[in-house]
Amino acid sequence: MRIALTGNPNSGKTTMYNALTGRNERVGNWAGVTVERKESPIKKGYYDGPEELIAVDLPGAYSMSPFTSEESITSGYVKHENPDAIINIVDATNLSRSLFFTTQLLELGIPVVVALNKSDLNEKRKTEIDTAALSRKLGCPVIKTVSTSAGDQGLKEVVKTAASLKGKGQEAPYVQNGVDLHNKAAVEEADRKRFAFVNQIVKEVENRVVLSKEQNQHDRIDAILTNKFIGIPLFAAVMFAVFYISQTTVGTWLADWLVAWIETFQEWVGGQVENASPFLQALLVDGIIGGVGAVVGFLPLVMVMYFLIALLEDCGYMARATVVLDPIFKRVGLSGKSVIPMVIGTGCAIPGIMASRTIRNERERRATAMLTPFMPCGAKLPVIALFAGAFFADQPWIGTMMYFVGVFLIFLGALLVNKITGHKFRKSFFIIELPEYKVPSLKRAVLSMLSRGKAYIVKAGTIILVCNTVVQIMQAFNWQFQVVEEGMEGTSILASIASPFALLLIPLGFGVWQLAAAAITGFIAKENVVGTLAVVYGMTNLIDTDELALVGGGNEVAMIMGLTKVAALAYLMFNLFTPPCFAAIGAMNSEMQNKKWLFGGIALQLGTGYTVAFLVYQIGTLATTGALGTGFVPGLIAVAVMAAIVVGLIRNTDKKFNENYQLNGMKA
Ligand SMILES: Nc1nc2c(ncn2[C@@H]2O[C@H](COP(=O)(O)OP(=O)(O)OP(=O)(O)O)[C@@H](O)[C@H]2O)c(=O)[nH]1
Numbered sequence: 001m002r003i004a005l006t007g008n009p010n011s012g013k014t015t016m017y018n019a020l021t022g023r024n025e026r027v028g029n030w031a032g033v034t035v036e037r038k039e040s041p042i043k044k045g046y047y048d049g050p051e052e053l054i055a056v057d058l059p060g061a062y063s064m065s066p067f068t069s070e071e072s073i074t075s076g077y078v079k080h081e082n083p084d085a086i087i088n089i090v091d092a093t094n095l096s097r098s099l100f101f102t103t104q105l106l107e108l109g110i111p112v113v114v115a116l117n118k119s120d121l122n123e124k125r126k127t128e129i130d131t132a133a134l135s136r137k138l139g140c141p142v143i144k145t146v147s148t149s150a151g152d153q154g155l156k157e158v159v160k161t162a163a164s165l166k167g168k169g170q171e172a173p174y175v176q177n178g179v180d181l182h183n184k185a186a187v188e189e190a191d192r193k194r195f196a197f198v199n200q201i202v203k204e205v206e207n208r209v210v211l212s213k214e215q216n217q218h219d220r221i222d223a224i225l226t227n228k229f230i231g232i233p234l235f236a237a238v239m240f241a242v243f244y245i246s247q248t249t250v251g252t253w254l255a256d257w258l259v260a261w262i263e264t265f266q267e268w269v270g271g272q273v274e275n276a277s278p279f280l281q282a283l284l285v286d287g288i289i290g291g292v293g294a295v296v297g298f299l300p301l302v303m304v305m306y307f308l309i310a311l312l313e314d315c316g317y318m319a320r321a322t323v324v325l326d327p328i329f330k331r332v333g334l335s336g337k338s339v340i341p342m343v344i345g346t347g348c349a350i351p352g353i354m355a356s357r358t359i360r361n362e363r364e365r366r367a368t369a370m371l372t373p374f375m376p377c378g379a380k381l382p383v384i385a386l387f388a389g390a391f392f393a394d395q396p397w398i399g400t401m402m403y404f405v406g407v408f409l410i411f412l413g414a415l416l417v418n419k420i421t422g423h424k425f426r427k428s429f430f431i432i433e434l435p436e437y438k439v440p441s442l443k444r445a446v447l448s449m450l451s452r453g454k455a456y457i458v459k460a461g462t463i464i465l466v467c468n469t470v471v472q473i474m475q476a477f478n479w480q481f482q483v484v485e486e487g488m489e490g491t492s493i494l495a496s497i498a499s500p501f502a503l504l505l506i507p508l509g510f511g512v513w514q515l516a517a518a519a520i521t522g523f524i525a526k527e528n529v530v531g532t533l534a535v536v537y538g539m540t541n542l543i544d545t546d547e548l549a550l551v552g553g554g555n556e557v558a559m560i561m562g563l564t565k566v567a568a569l570a571y572l573m574f575n576l577f578t579p580p581c582f583a584a585i586g587a588m589n590s591e592m593q594n595k596k597w598l599f600g601g602i603a604l605q606l607g608t609g610y611t612v613a614f615l616v617y618q619i620g621t622l623a624t625t626g627a628l629g630t631g632f633v634p635g636l637i638a639v640a641v642m643a644a645i646v647v648g649l650i651r652n653t654d655k656k657f658n659e660n661y662q663l664n665g666m667k668a
Pocket residue numbers: 008009010011012013014015016026027028029030031032033034035058059060061117118119120121145146147148149314
């Protein structure tokens with residue numbers, strides 16, 4: 001038997017789902033966290049009887065007539081897939097808004113149980129709801145629940161009641177027939193009537209103490225956090241704290257400790273296979289353990305970052321940040337809603353891109369999905385840390401600067417997308433609900449950190465491992481499958497495949513096959529960049545972040561790569577701002593739902609990475625040596641061609657716009 005969990009956004013559906021099933025799906029304190037349907041069996045402890053109960057978690061919805069793609073998942077599911085029962089999760093602190101959707105659900109004929117969730121908050125605020133009366137008025141069972149606490153607070157009763165209703169029908173207390181859904185005025189009128197009906201019920205069953213002291217306090221905090229002048233610096237400070245803690249203090253201490261373990265392990269394995277063939281030794285010790293270890297060594301940095309982002313998601317600050325940044329994002333044709341995907345994107349681009357699904361305006365949604373990968377994500381941290389450590393040990397701000405460059409490119413990209421798609425005169429509106437503040441749950445943050453950290457390890461143990469092994473083998477053999485002699489590395493399979501690409505990279509200052517190979521494997525997954533560099537340059541001490549910053553190691557790495565500082569910076573930025581990884585491109589594809597946008601997005605990312613690296617290398621070289629770098633002219637031609645394409649697209653759009661609106665004589 002299938003039980004659907006539905007309700008308004010942020011009412012606690014996923015929290016209840018996690019409690020019932022023991023799963024660990026993403027929960028957050030703002031509207032629109034869940035964007036996909038999830039299902040899993042309910043734990044036996046919650047009911048008796050032999051039949052298996054399956055809970056289905058759905059995205060939040062305000063109404064059965066969907067506005068956004070994730071709302072349509074919900075209405076589509078309950079309308080067409082016939083769940084056996086519906087648990088309607090109602091935010092008990094916000095009864096009047098929630099019951100609108102409830103009355104619509106009751107019209108479907110599927111048995112409904114209303115869970116008055118977050119009733120702990122109501123108790124604190126002395127708001128009383130007469131559940132018996134509400135149940136009579138709605139014509140369905142109503143049960144108070146708390147989903148966050150460990151004990152059973154109504155959850156068993158909810159599940160048992162839902163299970164007992166299988167096969168039964170549902171009477172609706174309020175029915176609206178014959179509303180012409182294409183007639184806006186008629187729909188609005190019908191909605192107004194429904195609201196009136198709901199408000200009448202609420203008036204009769206709810207006893208609310210008007211504005212508690214706590215509520216006043218929250219409003220005062222809101223006034224500060226979303227203040228026009230203080231809000232933005234405050235947001236910057238919060239994000240700075242997140243990066244500072246994860247990347248320069250706590251995260252690095254833990255990383256050093258982990259790296260020491262990995263090195264010990266590597267030495268131990270090296271000792272064990274001392275007598276094996278040199279190829280096997282290299283494959284196992286340098287390729288697999290060295291390459292994968294180089295990636296795993298950064299796990300603590302990434303985990304600390306995940307932990308802090310989870311706290312931010314839970315406490316209610318994220319929704320305020322969207323309000324504060326909305327005016328800035330409006331200027332480039334996005335809205336405050338793009339902030340959440342981008343903040344999440346600093347952990348990993350994939351959930352970031354998926355979070356863009358709640359953006360109602362299609363163009364904004366696609367643009368956000370396209371631009372989110374410019375935020376340096378957890379997988380890019382190893383690349384940043386390696387280059388910052390090896391080449392810029394005395395300029396510690398280089399790492400931080402990459403985030404600013406990311407933000408800058410997002411704004412620039414948004415402007416370009418705007419111009420190319422020609423929506424300069426169309427404005428979107430922006431509504432966001434400000435959720436309650438709460439003390440973030442440490443347990444949730446730890447769970448979230450562990451599950452995302454696990455995904456990182458799994459990736460290291462699968463994609464990264466396979467890539468490193470393949471790279472190691474391709475580097476060890478030539479096309480005749482003979483082992484490549486020392487000094488003849490240029491004849492290896494890897495070198496011959498990567499060399500043509502290296503030609504394209506000459507104007508960027510790093511046209512050698514080793515760096516080209518690492519950049520190419522980096523398109524599969526960014527962690528590969530460091531892994532592949534470790535393999536092609538045979539560097540095993542790559543991962544020691546601490547040592548890199550000190551005298552020996554860092555210079556050594558820099559010397560082996562033979563890059564100038566400027567070229568190293570160009571290479572770093574090329575890796576950061578070209579397409580992030582296959583998985584993120586897959587996510588972009590599913591959010592954009594349009595091949596033209598997808599390929600446009602990938603082209604924009606490739607073009608941006610190339611142009612940025614070109615400018616950094618050529619201008620940097622000119623400034624430091626007084627002469628332009630190698631390959632300036634061909635590079636300039638390439639960049640000019642890309643710019644010409646962009647200008648052509650914009651012109652084309654302008655022309656179409658003018659034709660459509662017959663504004664030919666006027667300057668738009
Ligand atoms: N006090 C209290 N907080 C709760 C309860 N249930 C959920 N929450 C909190 O409410 C917030 C939203 O929870 P989610 O489970 O993500 O809500 P959702 O309904 O799945 O939201 P969407 O996926 O955005 O539609 C989180 O901060 C939860 O910790 C509850 O019973 N009591």
